Amino acid sequence: MGFSNIALTIAGSDSGGGAGIQADLKTFAFHCVHGTSAITCITAQNTLGVNQVKKINSDLIKAQIEAIVTDINIKAVKTGMLFDEEIIIAVSQQIKQWKLSQLVVDPVMVSRTGVKLIDEGAIASLKTNLIPQALIVTPNRYEAQILSNLSIFSLEDMKKAAQIIYNLGAKFVLIKGGGMKDNLQGVDVWFDGKNCEVLTTETIKTKHTHGTGCTLSAAITANLALGKDPFIAVKQAKDYVTNALKYSLEIGKGTGPVGHFFPLLKP
Ligand SMILES: Nc1ncnc2c1ncn2[C@@H]1O[C@H](COP(=O)(O)OP(=O)(O)OP(=O)(O)O)[C@@H](O)[C@H]1O
Ligand SMILES: Cc1ncc(COP(=O)(O)O)c(N)n1
Structure with missing residues (x-):
C-alpha cells in the first residue's frame, strides 16, 4: 500500500547531530513520517x-x-538554515514553482553558541520572498526582534511582535520563548491574524538545549504531514520538544542536544 506521510526539510547539516537536517530527520522519524532533505x-x-x-x-x-518533488508527493515542508540571499531566492522560487504547501519557515539566524548562520543582507529577502509563502513562521526571541524591529522583554512585547511579523504575510506566527528570561522560557505566542494564544509549558532546567528550535519546527512539519490542523500541530510539537528537553543528552563538552529517544525510554 502507498505511504503518504512524507515531509521535506530544506536546511543546513550539523555535523554534531544536534540541530539542522540531522535534528529534523530524527524528529520526522519519531513521528512515523518519512523524511526527505535538501541540504x-x-x-x-x-x-x-x-x-x-x-x-x-x-x-x-x-x-x-527537484529530484524529490518530481518523484515523491510531499505533504509538508520546513526551511531552516538558508545562509544567504542567493539560497533564499533559489529556495523561494522552488517552493513557488512546485506549489509546495504547508510550509513552516524557521528563520534561523544565529546558533545557540552565538555564531551567525545568515548573512545580514539576506534578512530582507527572507521577509519579502520566503515568509509570505509560509503557513507558519517560527522565530525565536532574537529573530522576532530582527523581523519586527521591536525589543522583546515581556509577553506583551512577544504579542506585539507576532502581529508585526504576521503582516509580512505568513498565515500563522509562533514566537518561541526559549530566549526569554526565567518563567517565560517555555512560553510561546501563537497569532492567527485575529487572536493571540499563549502556549505554556513548565521551564525545563537543563543546559543541553541545542536544536530545540529545529526540533520544534520539524515536529510541526511532521504533524502537518500527518494531516493535523496547524494549531494542533503546534501544540503537539511543543509537547514533543518539552519531552526532548527533559531527555536532553549530556554529550560533548558544551551545550548538548535535545534527546529524541524518550518514546523508547519511557516505562
Ligand atoms: N528551558 C525550556 N523549558 C521549556 N521549554 C523550552 C525551554 N527552552 C526552550 N523551550 C521551548 O523550546 C521551543 C524552541 O524555542 P527556542 O526559543 O529555544 O528556539 P530556538 O532559539 O530557535 O532554538 P535553537 O536555536 O536552540 O534551535 C519553544 O517551544 C520554547 O518554548
Ligand atoms: C545547521 C544548523 N541549523 C540550525 C542551527 C540552530 O540551532 P541552535 O540554535 O540550537 O544552534 C544550527 N546550529 N545549525
Whole structure:
C-alpha cells in the first residue's frame, strides 16, 4: 500500500547531530513520517560551536528539491538554515514553482553558541520572498526582534511582535520563548491574524538545549504531514520538544542536544 506521510526539510547539516537536517530527520522519524532533505550548507559543528560553514551551490540545492518533488508527493515542508540571499531566492522560487504547501519557515539566524548562520543582507529577502509563502513562521526571541524591529522583554512585547511579523504575510506566527528570561522560557505566542494564544509549558532546567528550535519546527512539519490542523500541530510539537528537553543528552563538552529517544525510554 502507498505511504503518504512524507515531509521535506530544506536546511543546513550539523555535523554534531544536534540541530539542522540531522535534528529534523530524527524528529520526522519519531513521528512515523518519512523524511526527505535538501541540504543548503554544511557546518563543521559540535556542542562547543560552529567552526566552519560552506554553502552548497544553489543549482545543487534546486536539483535536490527537484529530484524529490518530481518523484515523491510531499505533504509538508520546513526551511531552516538558508545562509544567504542567493539560497533564499533559489529556495523561494522552488517552493513557488512546485506549489509546495504547508510550509513552516524557521528563520534561523544565529546558533545557540552565538555564531551567525545568515548573512545580514539576506534578512530582507527572507521577509519579502520566503515568509509570505509560509503557513507558519517560527522565530525565536532574537529573530522576532530582527523581523519586527521591536525589543522583546515581556509577553506583551512577544504579542506585539507576532502581529508585526504576521503582516509580512505568513498565515500563522509562533514566537518561541526559549530566549526569554526565567518563567517565560517555555512560553510561546501563537497569532492567527485575529487572536493571540499563549502556549505554556513548565521551564525545563537543563543546559543541553541545542536544536530545540529545529526540533520544534520539524515536529510541526511532521504533524502537518500527518494531516493535523496547524494549531494542533503546534501544540503537539511543543509537547514533543518539552519531552526532548527533559531527555536532553549530556554529550560533548558544551551545550548538548535535545534527546529524541524518550518514546523508547519511557516505562
Ligand atoms: N528551558 C525550556 N523549558 C521549556 N521549554 C523550552 C525551554 N527552552 C526552550 N523551550 C521551548 O523550546 C521551543 C524552541 O524555542 P527556542 O526559543 O529555544 O528556539 P530556538 O532559539 O530557535 O532554538 P535553537 O536555536 O536552540 O534551535 C519553544 O517551544 C520554547 O518554548
Ligand atoms: C545547521 C544548523 N541549523 C540550525 C542551527 C540552530 O540551532 P541552535 O540554535 O540550537 O544552534 C544550527 N546550529 N545549525
